[in-house]
Amino acid sequence: MRKSVRGIVGLLIFLCLWQLASQLKLIDPTFVPGPLQVAGRIGQLFGQAEFRVDFVATVLAWLIATLAATAIAVPLGLLLGSLPLLRNATSAVVDLLRPIPSVTLIPLVLTAFGDGAQIKIILATFASIWPILFNVIYGLREVDPLFVDTARAFRTSRLRTALAVRLPYVTPFALTGIRMSAAISLVVIVSTEFLSNSGIGFGSFVVINGEQSGDMAMVFGGVVVAGILGAAVNSLLQGVQNRWFSWAGKGA
Amino acid sequence: MLDVIEFSHTYGTGTKAHLAIDEVSFRVDAGEIVCVVGPSGCGKTTLLKSVAGLHRIDKGEIHLRGNEVRGVPGDLAVVFQDYSRSLLPWKTVAANVEFPLRDRGLSTVERRSRVAEALAWVGLDAAAGKHPAELSGGMQQRVSIARALAYRPALMLMDEPFASVDAQTRADLEDLVLKVRSSAGMTVLLVTHDIDESVYLADRVLVLSPSPATVVETLKVDLPSPRDQIATRGSDAFVHLRTEIARLIRR
């Protein structure tokens, strides 16, 4: 059996066990609805125009946040990675800023930037900069000195060495970082919507219509949709990475 | 000691099947050093791994001390070419040598004494507390040999053990193998691509053909014992033998 087929089989087994547990009342269906119920709810949701609008709003915000994080973190990472002095000097500040959960910054960002989609994008960007940053720095450090020495032996200019040797080497690491960053920014965006009652976005929808009214099927539906979305994007990016950057081996 | 009877090995199945070894038969008597030589990729390592029980035996039989080999036999030890990846870098030299002994029902005292003995044998008693990364390539391979010795196997299998060390160290390690056989009475089956090495060490040399490998010839090495790196290698008999083997391989 091929690997992907096994994965699907595993998923089906899991769903069957879940449905069974629900029907046998092993788990209380009002608290944890069975998969068929949840699937039905999801179908219902996508039938509602309001939900579709919210869903697209979330995906859009997430896309922007990921792109913003990439645009900031890649150049920053390249800079810090190339200048060990700078990297060390900023390390204390970085190590103190990184642990701050972005959700605790919601009220602050709310006050500073007002309501709206900007908050969650800003927070998601802040939270998802770190994986890209660290991966790029790590990647630069891992460039095989043999490659660089070979370039130097051929008297290649520093700029060309940077572009033709270091940059391609760093790219797989950067991609892994971007993949992690996409996952984190989706989580942060949905979490922010969930916790800040902003009214826009898929997380908000689930909170207002689901959690607050005790509609657990809706909450689970939201969970499943978020999970599938995140897993699908991760698979896609992994596929891109494997297809275009398989030469990198398992280092990244 | 070791009997290989019409042993064949095929890689893959169906259309991708590739016959690597074609009905090879030979024997190794107790206390002998037998070297297997052949061109690159002819299947020498596969043969060795099959004797070690690391490959499943499709066709033919392998008998060790009269018992048929099914799975890994309990009284042989293997020394691989890549010593750095075979030793455990997180353990000390002594701990590495002791590692295979732990499930063999020996008391701590017995284990420790075997370890000390083996390390003294290969000349590494001073390095017992070091980690492999602190040792040179030759020393790491000695640890690997010490580990095999401490295990007290009936048969020691060596897979191109000196291919990754420099020439000086190789000479020392070759002499160590001779010493292991003469003082400890060990039986050794050694695979190598180095013709000179095979003649220097062996009592008999098995020459394999290119893939699918068959035994082209078994040569008895009648060189005097004890062997010496300079004297033996310079003798007419030695030159004659190595030329013969080179000819057989190139055919």
Added chain:
Amino acid sequence: MFANSKLIAFVQRWLVFAIFVLIWQWAATVTNNVVFPTPLAIVRKAQQLWLDGPPSRLFLGSGVNTDILPSIGRLAGGWAIASVVGIVLGIALGLVPVLADYAGAVLAFMRAVPPVMLVPVFLVLFHIGTPMQLATIVFGSIWPVLLNSVDGARSVDPIKADTARAYRIGRLRWIVSVVLPAASPKIFAGLRINLAFALILMVVSELVGSADGVGYQITNAEGTFDYRTMWAGIALVSVLGFVLNRLLVAVENRALAWHHSTRLLEG
């Protein structure tokens, strides 16, 4: 010589940090907004909240018991459970590729779920209190160490596997004495990430599901517009994260000393 360069690096880092704080102090003073207190004001508030005790207790006051200790307890407990389960499960999946194949799709889905969304589910299942928080922390932070353990177990050298088989090393000893140490560099990398996640989830789970702890204090302060306390809480989380990470790195350096020296030699 070596010690000197380390000292210089240390000084450089903290100098930059000091400059950062000074700029912050200046910016906060100039904007004079209640929502953005100065670092000085935050430190004073923190002192008031937690550091008003006697010198014999390292100045730790009673506030520590209600605010900080419960949080650290949940964090430590959640992280420990997530780590142990993640490592055991990860190694099992790494060593039995067929199992990993079957579990692949389900795990990929589960790890993509935003843990915050599961908070209502856990609230319903466990009600307010520590079990709910532990569940949130464990579920949300298990993935990095799980994935890294799988990866680590998979990347054990085949030559070591052959050697172990040739010497007939027992299965349990193989796993404990070879696979685990071989995978430990990747496992530690995963542990560092899951510590960061656990901290975030501890705070998040306390925002909604708790009556004590740092997260509760932050959200409570925000609700009563007590911004100094809120910022003090955030600063506390930051310091906690920094200190715990440093501790883990110190443990890692000792445990992986053999690995670092190997890489040094290769480099």
